[in-house]
Each structure stands twice: as C-alpha cells, then as structure tokens.
Amino acid sequence: MQSMTWAHVLNLPSFVVNMAECSERLALTQDRLSKAGFTQLHRWDAVDARDPVQLGNGWNMVGNPAFAKTDAEFIEYKGKQGCFLSHILLWQHIIDNGIEIANVFEDDVCFHNQWHELAHKYWEATPRDWDVLYMGSQIDYMMPSHIMRTPVFCTHAYVITLEGARKCLSATLGDPDGVRTIDCMLIDAMKADLMGVKPCPFNWYAWNGTLFADPAAFTKWEKRNSGLVFQDIELGTYVREWQ
Numbered sequence: 001m002q003s004m005t006w007a008h009v010l011n012l013p014s015f016v017v018n019m020a021e022c023s024e025r026l027a028l029t030q031d032r033l034s035k036a037g038f039t040q041l042h043r044w045d046a047v048d049a050r051d052p053v054q055l056g057n058g059w060n061m062v063g064n065p066a067f068a069k070t071d072a073e074f075i076e077y078k079g080k081q082g083c084f085l086s087h088i089l090l091w092q093h094i095i096d097n098g099i100e101i102a103n104v105f106e107d108d109v110c111f112h113n114q115w116h117e118l119a120h121k122y123w124e125a126t127p128r129d130w131d132v133l134y135m136g137s138q139i140d141y142m143m144p145s146h147i148m149r150t151p152v153f154c155t156h157a158y159v160i161t162l163e164g165a166r167k168c169l170s171a172t173l174g175d176p177d178g179v180r181t182i183d184c185m186l187i188d189a190m191k192a193d194l195m196g197v198k199p200c201p202f203n204w205y206a207w208n209g210t211l212f213a214d215p216a217a218f219t220k221w222e223k224r225n226s227g228l229v230f231q232d233i234e235l236g237t238y239v240r241e242w243q
Helices: 006-010 023-036 052-061 072-076 078-096 115-125 162-173 182-194 215-219
Strands: 013-018 040-045 101-106 109-111 132-134 157-161 204-207 229-231
Touching (some): 006 115, 013 023, 013 078, 023 109, 023 115, 040 078, 052 078, 072 078, 078 101, 078 182, 162 182
Antiparallel strands (some): 101 157, 109 229
C-alpha cells in the first residue's frame, strides 16, 4: 500500500450498500461516485430487515451471535440489525474473495464541494499503516488536524484492507458481550485504545474536512459530516424505522 496512489484508490472495487427496492438511491449514489472519480462500482445487496426470512438468513450466515444487553435499540430496531449484517457480510465477501483493498459506501453519500482538490492531498498525507480509513465520519473528539486517529462514528464511506476486514469481522463477531450497533462496536474499540484500556484490534485514521467549510455539510447532516464524504439527510435513513 505504500506505493498506492490516489488514482489507484479511485480504481479499487467500490461497493455500494443498497437494498434491492432502492433503485433510485443506487442510481443517484452511483452517479455521484462516478463524478467523484470512482470507476469500479459494485452494488452490494443490503439485508432488508423488514423481511424476517432475509434477516434470519443473515444471522444464520454469521453464526447467530448473541445480542449485547447494553444496546436496547439494536434489539428493538431491525434496521440496525440489517445495517450491521450488511457490512459484516461484505467484510466476509472481501475475505472470501481475497480482495486486497476496497472502498465501501452506503447509498446516501454525497461529496465535499472541494473533493477533487482535496481528496488526493488527504490521501498523500495519510500514513499507510491503517486497516480502515474513514473518508467520511462523525468526529466527536475534534482536533485541528486534517488526518486524525480519533474515535469516529458512521460507516457510510470508508476504505478497508483485506486484513482490516479480517480484524473487524473477528472483533465484532467475537465480542464476548455480544453484537450491537456496528458504529458503536467500532468506536468503543477505538476509545478503549486511545484511553489505554485495550489495544484496538484494527488501526484506523479519519479525514477531517471541517477545516474546509462546505455549506452542504451544514444543510444536509452536520453531525455526520466531519469528513470529505457526507451523508445526504434528504435521502433519509431506515435504521430506526423498522422494528
């Protein structure tokens, strides 16, 4: 990865997590990704948590792990379970197919208005020892730095290595307390690392785009839009709608 250029990143397999019925979201997101420079786009079939058969099959595929008792929303909202499974099963796909590195996007992303000017510079400034690189995220522990190793929420735009997929899959499914909201599992591992409690099983960095103000970050979903890839609030979310 040391010699990988930004052009290489744009030509990596880019998976768009999308439910079958959401064809308009997929078309919009794929158009935005193409305009951002990503070339190898693949739709990843998200788990539709409204379908009990599909949801049950998803849990069967990952060994039916116990649910953590500390996350009532994960138990209550099937949409959160569908989100969890969609990413977990994609990591398994990356592992099974030996994909060395891939981009992962959810189907509600949009890009910073200076994306083409900034993204390659952020890439060049990012250390190459990561397993997961967040191009977009929610940064709660903000520092005046472009590249940050700080706990982050959100899984709408990240790059993950093959080894990163192995580490994240093992860390989530192997948690002795059980599985829960995927953002929470990942950020808690980051927090424990930075607090000196327990090393994070994966190494990560996050891009901080707030140093370059973009009105879209504030008019769409400010809290989620700390990076260079945003979530478009106008498209909505399903994670808390399905019980």
